Amino acid sequence: MAGTRERSYGATARSVFVTGGNRGIGLAVARRFATVGDRVAVTYRGDRPPAGENLLALRCDVTDGQQVDQAFKEAEAAHGPVTVLVANAGGAHDRLLVRMSEEDFTSVIDTNLTGAFRVARRAVRGMLVQGHGRIVLMSSTAALHGAAGQSNYAAAKAGLIGFARSLTHELGPRDITCNVVAPGLTDTDMSRSLTEEQRQHLLSRTPAGRLAHPDEVADAVEFLAGAGYVRGAVIPVDGGAGLGH
Numbered sequence: 001m002a003g004t005r006e007r008s009y010g011a012t013a014r015s016v017f018v019t020g021g022n023r024g025i026g027l028a029v030a031r032r033f034a035t036v037g038d039r040v041a042v043t044y045r046g047d048r049p050p051a052g053e054n055l056l057a058l059r060c061d062v063t064d065g066q067q068v069d070q071a072f073k074e075a076e077a078a079h080g081p082v083t084v085l086v087a088n089a090g091g092a093h094d095r096l097l098v099r100m101s102e103e104d105f106t107s108v109i110d111t112n113l114t115g116a117f118r119v120a121r122r123a124v125r126g127m128l129v130q131g132h133g134r135i136v137l138m139s140s141t142a143a144l145h146g147a148a149g150q151s152n153y154a155a156a157k158a159g160l161i162g163f164a165r166s167l168t169h170e171l172g173p174r175d176i177t178c179n180v181v182a183p184g185l186t187d188t189d190m191s192r193s194l195t196e197e198q199r200q201h202l203l204s205r206t207p208a209g210r211l212a213h214p215d216e217v218a219d220a221v222e223f224l225a226g227a228g229y230v231r232g233a234v235i236p237v238d239g240g241a242g243l244g245h
């Protein structure tokens, strides 16, 4: 595979696992892999599996290790060992520090950071056997700048960077890569929940002057899943909002 982009179609399709793949960025990522011929499993937590899609939908809350294990078993049974993991599931619960309870803090860490740990640890078992794997973690520009009211979320998303770089050291010799995508404001349910004032503030700091489309984040994920010599990188997809990072 040296010197070429890794991409597989049809009989050699990759087994891809995307957490939080029922909507927003995760769904755009999952559709992208399915479009190029990969076998794609997506997790959803609540009662909204992706409808009418060529995707294997698995119910899984990433805060529950047993559900993670079960979802991997089902994905492996249907598609073979997972070779591409996209740890995308995440959410915010914004509060100023003085009003933030310990539960506000730890629940956001549990979903965004420990959730990625749970799925990466489970995926790596099979990747080690195969001697190959590609892991992409979904961070945020908040990891790089911080944001008032988001100390929990920014800490979790920044933690993903140290996590990815540690896995890069541990697993690099086994041809398992781990990279990070750091989106800026992207047009999904998450950004739609912001107030108009918050939205305008963030856009005023974004040279592109607009939100990202989820497909533009999928571009970076697809690249990283096929780039065997890119390791421990943080790829901003933020319209320039993170300049200098």
Ligand code: NDP
Pocket (backbone or CB within 6 Å): 019, 020, 021, 022, 023, 024, 025, 026, 043, 044, 045, 046, 047, 048, 060, 061, 062, 063, 088, 089, 090, 091, 092, 111, 115, 138, 139, 140, 141, 182, 183, 184, 185, 186, 187, 188, 189, 190, 191
């Ligand atoms: P959405 O709110 O549209 O979707 C969030 C996804 O994560 C849903 O699929 C949701 O599942 C899933 N999820 C949340 N908590 C859990 C959990 N405990 N277990 C399993 N799945 C869970 O968000 P986006 O698509 O915008 O966000 C995707 C990722 O991108 C997140 O990690 C987010 O932090 C990051 N991001 C988003 C930005 C943006 O502006 N939109 C900017 C920077 C980063 P369900 O539908 O079942 O609730």
